[in-house]
Each structure stands twice: as C-alpha cells, then as structure tokens.
Amino acid sequence: MTDASGAGTPAVRVQGLWKRFGQQVAVAGIDLELPAGKFIGLVGPNGAGKTTTLSMVTGLLRPDQGSVSVVGHDVWRDPVAVKARIGVLPEGLRLFERLSGRELLSYSGRLRGLPGAEVDKRAAQLLDVLDLAGAQHKLVVDYSTGMRKKIGLAAALLHNPEVLFLDEPFEGVDPVSAQIIRGVLERYTASGATVVFSSHVMELVESLCDWVAVMAAGRIRAHGTLDEVRGEAPTLQTAFLELVGARGRDASSDLDWLGGGAR
Numbered sequence: 001m002t003d004a005s006g007a008g009t010p011a012v013r014v015q016g017l018w019k020r021f022g023q024q025v026a027v028a029g030i031d032l033e034l035p036a037g038k039f040i041g042l043v044g045p046n047g048a049g050k051t052t053t054l055s056m057v058t059g060l061l062r063p064d065q066g067s068v069s070v071v072g073h074d075v076w077r078d079p080v081a082v083k084a085r086i087g088v089l090p091e092g093l094r095l096f097e098r099l100s101g102r103e104l105l106s107y108s109g110r111l112r113g114l115p116g117a118e119v120d121k122r123a124a125q126l127l128d129v130l131d132l133a134g135a136q137h138k139l140v141v142d143y144s145t146g147m148r149k150k151i152g153l154a155a156a157l158l159h160n161p162e163v164l165f166l167d168e169p170f171e172g173v174d175p176v177s178a179q180i181i182r183g184v185l186e187r188y189t190a191s192g193a194t195v196v197f198s199s200h201v202m203e204l205v206e207s208l209c210d211w212v213a214v215m216a217a218g219r220i221r222a223h224g225t226l227d228e229v230r231g232e233a234p235t236l237q238t239a240f241l242e243l244v245g246a247r248g249r250d251a252s253s254d255l256d257w258l259g260g261g262a263r
C-alpha cells in the first residue's frame with residue numbers, strides 16, 4: 001500500500017498515546033510507526049507498558065490521550081474497518097472454554113463473515129499444521145497452555161488478517177510447538193503481512209524479528225531495524241540491558257543470607 005508521498009502506509013501509527021491507571025502511568029505519550037510487512041518485536045521489562053500499548057492499539061482499551069491507526073484506519077473512529085484487518089492473540093487469552101477446538105474455529109470464522117465451507121477448509125488446515133488435529137474435538141477447557149496458544153493463534157489467523165498482534169505468543173510453549181508457531185508466522189510474514197509481538201526473550205526476538213521497539217517505564221527507548229537497535233552491542237540482550245538501564249545490578253550483597261550454612 002502506498003500513500004500520496006510515495007511511502008508505504010505503516011502497519012501501525014501511534015501518536016501521543018497516554019494511559020494512566022490512577023497514579024500509575026502505564027504509557028507515557030508514545031509516538032511510533034511500525035512498518036508494514038515486517039516481523040516486529042515489542043520488548044521491555046516487566047511493567048514497561050507493552051500489554052497496555054498493545055491493548056490500546058488493538059481497540060481493547062481506550063487511551064486517555066492520543067491516536068492509533070492500523071493500516072491507515074483510526075482504531076477508535078473506524079473500529080470495524082480495523083477489526084476486520086487484524087488478528088489478536090491477547091494476554092490471558094480468554095477463550096470459549098466449553099467449545100471444542102474445532103467449534104471455536106468454526107465460531108470465529110463465521111463471526112468474521114467467512115462462508116461455512118471456507119471456514120471448514122481453513123480450520124482443518126490450521127488444525128493440521130498446528131498439530132491440533134488429534135485434539136480438535138476436545139473441549140478448550142481441557143487444553144494445555146501450549147495448546148491454548150496454538151488454538152488462539154489459529155482463531156486469530158483464520159480470516160487472514162493484514163496485521164497480527166501477539167502478546168507473549170511463546171510463553172508456556174514447548175520447543176516443538178514453538179518451532180511450529182515460528183514456521184506459521186514466518187510463512188505469514190513472507191506473504192507481506194505484518195506480525196507485532198511482545199516478548200521478554202531476546203534470543204527469540206533476535207532470531208525472528210527484522211524490526212524492534214524497546215519500551216521501558218511507559219516510553220519507547222529505541223526503535224528500528226534489529227541492527228539499528230543493537231548498535232555496537234554484540235547481542236540484542238546487551239543492547240536491551242543498556243537501554244533499560246539494568247546493567248550489572250549485583251544482588252549478591254543484598255542476599256547474603258541465601259544459601260550457605262545459617263538457616
């Protein structure tokens with residue numbers, strides 16, 4: 001997609017975004033443009049504001065101030081256009097527990113307005129690729145953590161969204177399932193779609209993402225290509241620790257009672 005200036009429309013444009021919870025400032029006026037067609041990592045320490053930001057970007061939480069557009073559509077003025085173009089795997093992942101995995105996908109597909117036969121075809125393929133075909137008739141309430149992530153991902157992908165938002169998609173997922181999820185996401189971005197995902201795992205972000213935004217204390221500390229954000233640092237992990245100001249805190253002297261003889 002190309003705008004009047006010739007530059008591509010960003011997947012996400014965030015301007016002056018704020019969110020406070022009482023005295024706590026969760027997101028402190030961020031401006032950010034996420035390029036389309038990239039695998040984008042949103043990283044930051046616990047409490048940095050990643051989930052709050054993703055919730056506002058996907059229309060789940062109303063900002064106190066600021067605007068968000070996704071592929072050129074304002075999230076709060078034009079929510080239907082945005083929701084038709086995005087898929088979301090939110091934190092906490094509340095699913096319809098008393099449906100089977102298969103029923104959940106049928107429901108999600110019909111809700112998205114897809115014809116029944118198309119939903120059946122896509123659901124069968126996703127269940128197969130995500131190694132859930134054997135568990136498709138089991139109730140979601142009986143799924144393991146990793147299976148829940150996978151069925152949530154399938155539901156988020158079923159309508160072939162332009163932008164996919166994933167909050168900690170690999171948390172609680174075993175290496176085999178993680179590899180499967182990676183494969184699906186790589187295939188999806190190779191076709192020109194955008195993935196935005198939050199994570200604490202720097203090695204994973206470094207190996208998957210071509211674009212990164214680093215958040216700390218409600219602000220964006222750095223953003224750009226992996227090379228730009230890494231700078232001179234040998235790894236993203238080192239760059240991250242420098243950016244969020246967590247270098248070399250030595251806890252050993254504070255915990256002198258831990259281990260050793262005296263109980």
Ligand SMILES: Nc1ncnc2c1ncn2[C@@H]1O[C@H](COP(=O)(O)OP(=O)(O)OP(=O)(O)O)[C@@H](O)[C@H]1O
Pocket residue numbers: 021024025026044045046047048049050051052053
């Ligand atoms: N509903 C809420 N009510 C009160 N405070 C909140 C609420 N949601 C988030 N916060 C606060 O806002 C800040 C940012 O939280 P957020 O969950 O966005 O961080 P995060 O980067 O996703 O953290 P984590 O990596 O630990 O999931 C934290 O200080 C958190 O305590």
